[in-house]
Amino acid sequence: MNYEDFKNRNMNQKVLKIIFGVIGSILILKFFYRLVLTVFQYVFMSEKNLKERYGTNTWVMVTGPSGGIGKQLALKFAKRGFNICLVGNKKCTQVQSDIKKLNNNVQTHWIEADFSNENAYDHIETWAIDNGTQWAILINNVGYRVGGLKYEELSWKEMRKSINVGTIPQSRLIQFMIKHSVKTKNTDHHRAIINITALCQTHTDLFNLNPILSLPYLATYEASNAYGFYHSESVRKELKDRFTKIDYLTITPGAVLTENTKKIMNPPLAVESGKYAENIIKLLGNKNGVSSAYWGHSLISSVVNVVPFISSYMLKKVSKTLATNLSALQKSSKFIVIAPVEAQKLLEKDFKPFGL
Numbered sequence: 054m055n056y057e058d059f060k061n062r063n064m065n066q067k068v069l070k071i072i073f074g075v076i077g078s079i080l081i082l083k084f085f086y087r088l089v090l091t092v093f094q095y096v097f098m099s100e101k102n103l104k105e106r107y108g109t110n111t112w113v114m115v116t117g118p119s120g121g122i123g124k125q126l127a128l129k130f131a132k133r134g135f136n137i138c139l140v141g142n143k144k145c146t147q148v149q150s151d152i153k154k155l156n157n158n159v160q161t162h163w164i165e166a167d168f169s170n171e172n173a174y175d176h177i178e179t180w181a182i183d184n185g186t187q188w189a190i191l192i193n194n195v196g197y198r199v200g201g202l203k204y205e206e207l208s209w210k211e212m213r214k215s216i217n218v219g220t221i222p223q224s225r226l227i228q229f230m231i232k233h234s235v236k237t238k239n240t241d242h243h244r245a246i247i248n249i250t251a252l253c254q255t256h257t258d259l260f261n262l263n264p265i266l267s268l269p270y271l272a273t274y275e276a277s278n279a280y281g282f283y284h285s286e287s288v289r290k291e292l293k294d295r296f297t298k299i300d301y302l303t304i305t306p307g308a309v310l311t312e313n314t315k316k317i318m319n320p321p322l323a324v325e326s327g328k329y330a331e332n333i334i335k336l337l338g339n340k341n342g343v344s345s346a347y348w349g350h351s352l353i354s355s356v357v358n359v360v361p362f363i364s365s366y367m368l369k370k371v372s373k374t375l376a377t378n379l380s381a382l383q384k385s386s387k388f389i390v391i392a393p394v395e396a397q398k399l400l401e402k403d404f405k406p407f408g409l
């Protein structure tokens with residue numbers, strides 16, 4: 054090797070070192086930036102004064118509040134002195150009495166709605182027109198799970214229900230909120246829109262190449278949640294340029310344990326719905342946009358970023374249990390959480406798709 058070759062090789066090595074050094078530094082900076090934001094959110098963030106921010110004697114509307122995260126949010130806001138408008142099935146009357154026991158000073162209103170059809174929207178809009186100036190917060194929570202191990206054997210009726218319940222309420226109710234509440238000029242207070250969607254994406258800046266998180270065996274439910282996620286973010290980006298006083302959250306839960314979900318799953322890093330509701334409330338006025346609202350669910354995204362091969366194995370295992378139990382739940386009102394292998398045996402023996 055002559056002197057020129059030697060010089061060129063050294064030069065190439067230096068250039069490569071600089072390129073890798075810059076890429077490495079960017080990744081480390083990104084990692085620490087995200088870490089600092091995460092630590093701030095889960096350790097140091099404190100709840101805003103919600104009455105000051107959203108006004109007194111104001112209303113929170115929640116869809117699907119007869120159980121789960123929706124019910125917990127209704128109770129937590131009532132405890133903080135907000136009037137609650139419950140939009141859902143007959144079980145909401147029980148939630149109304151629970152609210153009264155918790156805080157007798159707040160008002161409640163129930164709009165009966167079965168979101169599998171479109172009958173309730175006129176009633177909801179009438180309420181919005183009558184109460185728009187005092188309507189401070191909209192929570193799009195309602196969702197309906199359908200699943201099974203054989204897609205082609207699922208009931209179309211159930212699938213359509215999942216699509217209707219998981220997509221249309223959020224699409225229409227945000228319109229009502231903007232038209233009848235956000236656009237009313239006679240208030241200095243903020244408004245808030247909270248859309249509960251699902252964890253649909255993971256980080257890809259370390260070893261993970263595929264950002265998509267999706268569960269097999271639950272296609273229409275998964276897709277409805279993904280609709281909620283992208284719809285929510287699209288509307289948020291439009292509204293932030295048009296209105297200054299909107300707090301807007303796109304919540305992306307992983308596993309949250311509710312009366313319903315406890316019967317069908319118990320994966321690692323799950324959180325109780327009461328705790329989860331508190332976490333969502335803490336974000337109001339502190340953060341806008343996408344948040345998983347629980348450190349365990351944020352961690353999932355980071356773990357998948359470091360060890361990507363774990364995600365498809367884990368997700369498949371979790372969703373198989375979930376879908377199998379959903380099917381079994383349909384077959385029997387007496388229900389226990391069963392291990393995936395046992396559940397699969399049960400189905401192989403006597404499989405009836407969920408919803409038929």
Ligand SMILES: NC(=O)c1ccc[n+]([C@@H]2O[C@H](COP(=O)([O-])OP(=O)(O)OC[C@H]3O[C@@H](n4cnc5c(N)ncnc54)[C@H](OP(=O)(O)O)[C@@H]3O)[C@@H](O)[C@H]2O)c1
Pocket residue numbers: 116117118119120121122123140141142144166167168169194195196197218249250251252278305306307308309310311312313314326
């Ligand atoms: N929990 C989780 O692990 C998880 C994970 C990712 C995303 N999410 C999303 O978070 C939201 C809340 O989930 P969750 O786990 O709290 O659900 P949940 O426990 O199943 O509660 C859903 C609520 O919606 C109501 N509902 C269902 N279909 C309805 C219909 N056709 N009309 C009116 N109300 C209806 C249910 O009523 P009844 O129960 O009284 O029938 C219930 O009150 C959903 O959008 C879900 O997709 C949850």
